[in-house]
Structure formats: structure tokens, C-alpha cells
Amino acid sequence: MARTSSTPDPARRNERSRQAILTAAAELATELGYAKLTIEAIAARAGVGKQTIYRWWPSKGAVVFDAFLAANENEAGGLDLPDTGDLAADLRALLRPAAEQLADPAFERVGRAISAEIQLDPTLLREYRARLLGPLLEVTRDRLRSAQRAGQLAEDLDLDLAVDLVYGPLHYRWLLGTGPIDQAYADAMVEALLRALRP
Amino acid sequence: MARTSSTPDPARRNERSRQAILTAAAELATELGYAKLTIEAIAARAGVGKQTIYRWWPSKGAVVFDAFLAANENEAGGLDLPDTGDLAADLRALLRPAAEQLADPAFERVGRAISAEIQLDPTLLREYRARLLGPLLEVTRDRLRSAQRAGQLAEDLDLDLAVDLVYGPLHYRWLLGTGPIDQAYADAMVEALLRALRP
Amino acid sequence: MARTSSTPDPARRNERSRQAILTAAAELATELGYAKLTIEAIAARAGVGKQTIYRWWPSKGAVVFDAFLAANENEAGGLDLPDTGDLAADLRALLRPAAEQLADPAFERVGRAISAEIQLDPTLLREYRARLLGPLLEVTRDRLRSAQRAGQLAEDLDLDLAVDLVYGPLHYRWLLGTGPIDQAYADAMVEALLRALRP
Amino acid sequence: MARTSSTPDPARRNERSRQAILTAAAELATELGYAKLTIEAIAARAGVGKQTIYRWWPSKGAVVFDAFLAANENEAGGLDLPDTGDLAADLRALLRPAAEQLADPAFERVGRAISAEIQLDPTLLREYRARLLGPLLEVTRDRLRSAQRAGQLAEDLDLDLAVDLVYGPLHYRWLLGTGPIDQAYADAMVEALLRALRP
DNA sequence: TATTAATCGAGACGGTACGTCCGGTCTTAAA
DNA sequence: TTTAAGACCGGACGTACCGTCTCGATTAATA
Numbered sequence: 001m002a003r004t005s006s007t008p009d010p011a012r013r014n015e016r017s018r019q020a021i022l023t024a025a026a027e028l029a030t031e032l033g034y035a036k037l038t039i040e041a042i043a044a045r046a047g048v049g050k051q052t053i054y055r056w057w058p059s060k061g062a063v064v065f066d067a068f069l070a071a072n073e074n075e076a077g078g079l080d081l082p083d084t085g086d087l088a089a090d091l092r093a094l095l096r097p098a099a100e101q102l103a104d105p106a107f108e109r110v111g112r113a114i115s116a117e118i119q120l121d122p123t124l125l126r127e128y129r130a131r132l133l134g135p136l137l138e139v140t141r142d143r144l145r146s147a148q149r150a151g152q153l154a155e156d157l158d159l160d161l162a163v164d165l166v167y168g169p170l171h172y173r174w175l176l177g178t179g180p181i182d183q184a185y186a187d188a189m190v191e192a193l194l195r196a197l198r199p
Numbered sequence: 200m201a202r203t204s205s206t207p208d209p210a211r212r213n214e215r216s217r218q219a220i221l222t223a224a225a226e227l228a229t230e231l232g233y234a235k236l237t238i239e240a241i242a243a244r245a246g247v248g249k250q251t252i253y254r255w256w257p258s259k260g261a262v263v264f265d266a267f268l269a270a271n272e273n274e275a276g277g278l279d280l281p282d283t284g285d286l287a288a289d290l291r292a293l294l295r296p297a298a299e300q301l302a303d304p305a306f307e308r309v310g311r312a313i314s315a316e317i318q319l320d321p322t323l324l325r326e327y328r329a330r331l332l333g334p335l336l337e338v339t340r341d342r343l344r345s346a347q348r349a350g351q352l353a354e355d356l357d358l359d360l361a362v363d364l365v366y367g368p369l370h371y372r373w374l375l376g377t378g379p380i381d382q383a384y385a386d387a388m389v390e391a392l393l394r395a396l397r398p
Numbered sequence: 399m400a401r402t403s404s405t406p407d408p409a410r411r412n413e414r415s416r417q418a419i420l421t422a423a424a425e426l427a428t429e430l431g432y433a434k435l436t437i438e439a440i441a442a443r444a445g446v447g448k449q450t451i452y453r454w455w456p457s458k459g460a461v462v463f464d465a466f467l468a469a470n471e472n473e474a475g476g477l478d479l480p481d482t483g484d485l486a487a488d489l490r491a492l493l494r495p496a497a498e499q500l501a502d503p504a505f506e507r508v509g510r511a512i513s514a515e516i517q518l519d520p521t522l523l524r525e526y527r528a529r530l531l532g533p534l535l536e537v538t539r540d541r542l543r544s545a546q547r548a549g550q551l552a553e554d555l556d557l558d559l560a561v562d563l564v565y566g567p568l569h570y571r572w573l574l575g576t577g578p579i580d581q582a583y584a585d586a587m588v589e590a591l592l593r594a595l596r597p
Numbered sequence: 598m599a600r601t602s603s604t605p606d607p608a609r610r611n612e613r614s615r616q617a618i619l620t621a622a623a624e625l626a627t628e629l630g631y632a633k634l635t636i637e638a639i640a641a642r643a644g645v646g647k648q649t650i651y652r653w654w655p656s657k658g659a660v661v662f663d664a665f666l667a668a669n670e671n672e673a674g675g676l677d678l679p680d681t682g683d684l685a686a687d688l689r690a691l692l693r694p695a696a697e698q699l700a701d702p703a704f705e706r707v708g709r710a711i712s713a714e715i716q717l718d719p720t721l722l723r724e725y726r727a728r729l730l731g732p733l734l735e736v737t738r739d740r741l742r743s744a745q746r747a748g749q750l751a752e753d754l755d756l757d758l759a760v761d762l763v764y765g766p767l768h769y770r771w772l773l774g775t776g777p778i779d780q781a782y783a784d785a786m787v788e789a790l791l792r793a794l795r796p
Numbered sequence: 797t798a799t800t801a802a803t804c805g806a807g808a809c810g811g812t813a814c815g816t817c818c819g820g821t822c823t824t825a826a827a
Numbered sequence: 828t829t830t831a832a833g834a835c836c837g838g839a840c841g842t843a844c845c846g847t848c849t850c851g852a853t854t855a856a857t858a
Binding site for chain 4 (some may be wrong): 433447511516517518523541556559561566567569577587591594
């Protein structure tokens with residue numbers, strides 16, 4: 001007797017369809033926004049049966065998120081913070097581009113959609129932490145640890161708290177719109193951070 | 200001459216229905232969670248026609264959000280930070296309860312839902328800032344300004360940035376789950392903040 | 399204690415509104431067809447509150463029907479069949495215009511709508527018989543009775559059955575579209591009728 | 598290439614659902630009457646999604662009408678008028694049961710509803726003529742033609758007009774209630790018909 | 797190389813909720 | 828008191844998608 005409705009065999013998966021689905025999802029997400037996006041539309045755009053989507057992804061969020069990851073993982077994969085020895089400069093080199101991206105209106109929609117999705121679905125949050133956020137925080141902690149060893153930071157500094165301090169305020173301002181986000185803000189933030197973290 | 204299909208007259212609004220809708224929305228939001236909540240269910244629970252909801256609110260998000268505001272505004276209205284002169288103690292008195300609320304699993308579901316709703320709908324964000332966030336930031340800035348005048352903080356401190364520093368890291372950790380949220384974290388954060396903000 | 403929701407006092411009725419309602423109903427019936435007609439639309443067009451319609455008419459059908467009657471009663475009131483002594487000629491003078499009206503596409507829509515309404519609502523049927531159909535059948539029977547007295551028709555002829563024979567076939571052909579309706583048909587029908595009714 | 602939002606494929610139609618819908622429609626039509634019948638109720642009773650009804654029928658009228666046709670087509674399929682050579686007897690055998698059915702209160706409600714629906718919707722009228730009325734008129738004409746050949750009817754008789762004479766008066770009396778419908782009426786009508794149609 | 801089993805595109809299906817429309821009732825202010 | 832205006836509860840409308848379920852028709856691994 002054949003197994004019914006079991007997990008499918010990844011070996012037989014149609015790579016062509018997988019790509020078409022991710023592409024369609026990405027396109028539609030930017031065109032319509034996440035909320036107005038539907039599985040049916042993705043299937044239609046990708047020229048794919050709905051079942052092919054449901055076979056490989058558990059939810060709309062998972063598809064879109066996968067598309068987002070596929071687009072960002074490459075770039076994120078190669079992320080490495082500079083370590084010039086000048087902590088202030090290095091932090092500026094980190095926060096300035098971050099501020100720039102957050103201030104970009106094109107990033108606005110998809111960024112907020114993904115962010116909302118992540119904070120509502122624990123599964124997606126876990127995956128986001130594993131594949132994107134985690135590595136970023138890792139290298140950030142590494143850089144701070146390096147500064148710590150160099151005596152630029154307090155010896156007993158809690159690096160997890162430090163990382164929250166680095167990214168939290170910027171993230172807060174972006175999500176809640178408490179003020180403008182620009183280079184000056186990034187620079188001022190770096191100064192405040194250094195005061196907070198120094199020995 | 201009669202206007203056709205125009206905005207309704209608030210003077211003729213049925214207060215009884217308005218209350219019933221907000222109450223039903225609040226109840227259902229906690230029972231089912233925001234995502235599973237439907238306008239139809241709210242209308243049924245409130246003993247109200249669907250049209251009466253659509254007449255006064257543009258979306259499900261707006262209703263739930265209004266219910267949330269109605270529930271929190273009172274308490275928020277009376278918010279005043281202590282000003283004992285001891286800034287460290289006052290900040291702890293601010294951040295400890297905040298951490299406690301964020302760590303409360305009961306707050307988790309509705310909090311994240313509202314947060315996601317806010318960051319996706321600019322209208323709701325604006326209203327949130329006007330009615331809840333704004334006043335909170337205001338009193339926070341006031342307290343910091345008071346400390347500034349007392350010479351406890353840098354004279355040239357940017358209070359908006361300072362506020363981001365106060366609330367941002369905690370918010371970040373809560374949304375992205377980068378670490379545990381407890382009293383120790385709140386206290387450590389206060390110490391770091393004082394270092395960052397001191398003259 | 400005042401009587402609540404009792405029958406209204408016709409003496410205080412606003413004639414201006416009554417006219418406006420009937421006119422609006424007639425206009426909208428021809429513009430939209432009976433099925434798409436709504437009480438709300440009539441009230442809006444007439445510049446009248448919905449309640450004013452519900453106060454004086456029990457249903458949409460009643461309003462439209464009343465409008466139809468108001469428009470046709472005058473003309474129907476003055477109906478009198480010719481009695482030239484030549485029964486064949488007089489029947490032709492009766493059926494030819496009838497055929498012409500039924501064949502008129504402009505009459506098609508409203509005619510069928512009224513007809514359908516009548517056959518579905520016993521109340522309307524009763525009123526239709528009382529105010530329009532009754533008088534018509536009456537004068538028809540009168541003319542046949544006159545011919546009967548003149549020896550042109552069978553003495554024992556059942557006049558009610560005779561009237562069915564006069565109007566029934568034409569009506570049948572019109573409603574079910576079993577064939578073309580024109581002057582030739584009317585004339586042929588008259589010939590057949592005479593054979594059927596003669597002594 | 599896929600056609601978008603086009604007509605569905607009848608080959609994939611679920612016969613089980615089709616039957617359930619027609620049955621539910623027939624039941625509800627007799628229970629509630631046509632006017633109080635809703636698509637939602639049909640779908641619920643049939644255990645079917647609303648969309649499945651809308652996919653295959655354009656309107657409530659079409660469904661009910663289809664149910665009516667499905668119920669009556671069998672019986673109508675086997676209809677054959679007797680041809681005993683005695684035209685009077687054969688016509689009585691035709692009109693007496695017809696009168697009986699029309700006089701049956703149980704037939705009243707659904708009969709009038711279908712009749713009204715037919716006369717308002719040209720599409721339904723066409724289908725009614727094709728599937729029920731047409732065959733009936735056909736066999737009627739055949740019987741009359743047979744009598745014509747036997748010299749019992751006028752040679753130049755217009756059979757279409759003759760058929761209107763046979764069915765029209767009865768139909769007229771039924772729809773407009775111009776008099777009682779019973780066996781005596783049917784018999785008297787047959788006598789009048791024979792006079793009208795004889796050579 | 798033929799067989800066989802899974803995936804695929806397609807789309808009908810039972811459902812749920814949507815947002816709109818309108819029925820019929822009730823309330824209010826003006827006439 | 829009636830009226831115009833229109834908010835109200837209720838409920839059906841017709842639509843959009845959901846996630847499941849057949850259907851052949853590929854298509855890729857096995858025999």
C-alpha cells in the first residue's frame with residue numbers, strides 16, 4: 001500500500017518550480033504588499049499549481065520569508081565588520097549604512113512586512129534568528145569582544161546587552177517613527193554608545 | 200440637499216453600540232488572538248450589525264486598536280514618572296515594570312499583534328503615537344530634562360536620542376528575542392544608560 | 399398613554415410626498431426594471447424618508463403597482479368598447495390594439511414585471527382585478543351580452559368562459575412567446591372566436 | 598496556456614453535488630416558497646459551498662428552474678396524447694388533468710413562482726420552451742394535425758393559433774383568477790374549442 | 797528501455813469571511 | 828404629528844481565498 005499524504009521526497013522536487021514560486025512571491029510582495037498577497041496569486045504568477053506550494057511550504061509567511069531570505073542571504077553571508085582598531089570608526093561604518101537602509105522608502109514596505117511577520121510567527125522568528133539576525137549579532141559581538149580585549153570596553157561588559165544597545169535604539173526609531181533617521185543620528189548614537197560601553 | 204454615501208454624523212452615533220463593539224473586540228482578541236479575530240465575530244458578540252462597525256471603523260485593525268487604546272488610555276493618562284532626584288532609582292522604577300510587562304506571557308499575544316498592526320498601518324501608528332506613545336515619551340523627556348538641569352546629564356544631550364536609548368534596547372530584545380528580559384536586565388540597562396548620558 | 403405604531407391618519411397625509419413617491423417609483427421601474435428597484439432608491443429619488451413609504455404601503459410591489467395603476471386608471475376608466483352591431487368588427491377593434499400594445503417592446507419590461515408581481519402576490523392580484531381587469535372584463539361581457547341578445551351568439555353561452563377565450567390565447571402567446579403577435583394574428587383569432595361562440 | 602476567470606469545465610463537474618443542489622432547491626422551494634428561498638440556504642442544505650452553485654448557475658431563478666425541469670422532464674418526456682379518433686374525448690383527456698393540476702393548491706405556489714420567473718428572464722423562458730413547453734405543444738399540434746387529416750378540423754387551420762386556443766384560456770383563468778377551474782370548465786372549453794376549430 | 801510511482805499544472809470542491817446592499821424599525825430635529 | 832434624514836440590527840448577497848481533493852500529463856528513478 002502506498003503511503004498517503006506523507007512528507008514529499010525532496011530529491012524529486014522541481015527546482016524550476018521552486019525558483020518560479022520564490023520569484024513570484026518576491027515580485028508580488030513588492031507590488032501588492034504582504035497583506036494583499038495570496039497563495040493563489042503566487043501560484044498563478046509562477047505558473048504552478050497551488051498544491052505545489054502547499055507541498056513545500058506550510059504558510060504564506062513561510063514562502064515570502066523564504067523568498068526574502070533567498071534574496072538577502074548571499075549579501076548577509078559575506079558580512080564581516082571591519083576591525084580597524086578604531087572602534088568609533090568601525091561602529092560608524094556599521095550604523096551609517098544600517099541607518100541608510102532603514103531610511104530608504106523602498107525598503108520600508110517589505111521591511112515592515114517581514115518584521116511584522118517575524119514578530120507574529122514564532123517559527124519564522126526562529127528561522128530569522130538562525131539565518132540572518134544570528135550571524136549579524138555574532139559578528140557584532142566578535143567586534144565588541146575584540147575591543148574589550150584591547151581595553152576599549154569595560155571588562156565586565158555584558159555583550160548581549162551591548163548588542164541591544166547598538167541596534168535597539170535605531171530599530172525603535174525606525175519602527176515607531178520617533179524621529180528622523182540619518183547619518184547624524186547614526187554618528188550621535190555611536191558617541192553615546194561609546195560612553196555607555198567604555199570602562 | 201442630501202449628501203450621498205458620505206461620512207456619518209457622529210452626533211447620532213449610538214454610544215451603547217460603540218461600547219459593546221470595543222468590549223467584544225477586546226474580549227475576542229484575548230480569546231482568539233488577533234489573526235483569528237473576525238469582524239463578523241465582533242458584530243455577533245456585540246449584538247450589532249456589521250454595517251455599524253464598518254460605518255465607524257475602516258478596518259479590523261482599527262477596531263482592535265481602538266479597543267486597546269480605550270483600555271490603556273486611562274492608565275496611561277495618569278502616568279507620571281517619579282522624580283525623586285535620584286535618576287538611577289527613577290529609571291529603574293521605569294524600566295523594571297516595563298520589563299515585567301514585556302516578560303508577561305499574557306501580554307505577549309496581544310502586544311505583538313498590536314505592535315505588528317501599528318508598524319504596518321501608518322494611520323494606526325500616527326494614532327498610537329498621538330494617544331499612547333507620545334505622552335509616554337513626553338514625560339520621559341521631562342524627567343531627563345529635569346536631570347539635565349540638575350547637572351546629572353550632559354548639557355548638550357539630545358533628548359530624543361536619549362529616549363531611544365532608554366526604550367529601544369528593551370523593545371528590541373522583546374521583539375526579536377535576543378535574550379531574557381528580567382529585572383537584572385533592566386538594572387544593567389539603567390547602569391549603561393547612565394554612563395551613556397552622563398556629562 | 400399614546401397609541402404606538404398604529405394605523406396612521408390618512409387625513410394628515412402629505413399629498414406632495416405621495417405624488418413624489420409614485421413618480422419616483424414609476425421612473426425607477428422603467429429605468430432599472432422592477433427587480434432592481436429598491437425602497438431606498440425610491441425614497442432617495444422622491445426626497446422622502448423611508449418611513450414615509452413604509453407608513454403608507456405594505457411592500458415594494460404595492461408601491462410600484464400603485465404607481466402603475468395611477469398611470470393607467472384614467473385611460474382604463476374611460477374604456478368603452480364600440481357597439482356598432484358588427485360583432486366581428488368590434489372584436490377586431492378590441493384585439494388589434496391589444497395585440498399592438500403587447501407587441502410593443504417598450505411595454506414588454508414593465509408589463510411582464512407587473513404581471514409577475516400580480517401572479518405572486520394575492521393582494522395585488524385582488525387589487526388588479528378590482529381596479530383594472532374587472533372593469534375591462536365587465537365591458538367585454540356587456541358587449542358579448544349585447545350580441546347574444548341580437549342572436550349573434552349562442553343563447554346558453556357562458557360569458558365568463560367566452561371572455562377567457564377572447565383574452566386568454568393572446569395573453570398566452572405573449573407570456574410564453576409561442577408565436578408572433580400582430581394584426582393578422584388578432585384578425586385570425588377573431589374569426590376563430592366567432593366560430594366558437596356562434597349559435 | 599491557462600484561460601483566466603473563464604467558464605468552468607463541465608467534465609470535471611461533481612455530479613453528486615449537482616444532484617444535492619437540485620434536490621435541496623426543490624425541497625426548500627416547496628417548504629419556503631420561491632421568494633423566501635436563498636442561495637445560502639440551498640448551499641447549506643445541499644452541504645455544498647456557495648461558490649459551487651455560482652459556478653454552475655447564474656441566478657437563484659436558474660437553480661430552482663433547473664430543479665423544476667429535472668423533476669418534470671421525465672414525466673414530460675413520456676407525454677403522448679391519446680389518439681382514439683374521438684377528438685372531443687381526447688381533448689377532454691388533455692384538459693381535465695391540466696385543470697386538475699392548476700386547481701391543486703399544492704401546485705399553486707411553485708407553479709406561480711416558476712411562471713413568474715420564466716416571464717421575467719428571457720433565458721429561462723427559452724429553456725422552458727425548449728425542454729418542457731415545446732414538446733407539449735408539439736404533441737398537441739400532432740394530435741390536431743391528425744384530426745385535420747381525418748377531416749374533423751378545418752383544412753386551412755393555423756395549428757399554432759389552435760394551440761393557443763387550447764391552452765390560453767385555461768392559463769389565463771389560472772393566472773388571473775377570472776373564475777373557478779374545474780372539470781365542468783374543462784369540458785365546456787372543449788366544446789367551444791371544437792366549434793372554433795371545426796371546418 | 798520499459799515500468800512505475802511521485803510530482804506537476806490545473807482547477808473543482810466545502811468552507812469562512814469579506815465588504816456591500818437593502819429590508820424594516822427606531823430615533824431625532826424641523827416644520 | 829408627520830416628515831426627512833439616517834443610524835440601527837439583521838441577513839443575504841456575490842466574491843475572494845483558504846487548504847484539500849481529484850484529475851490526466853509529465854518526469855525521474857527503478858527494474
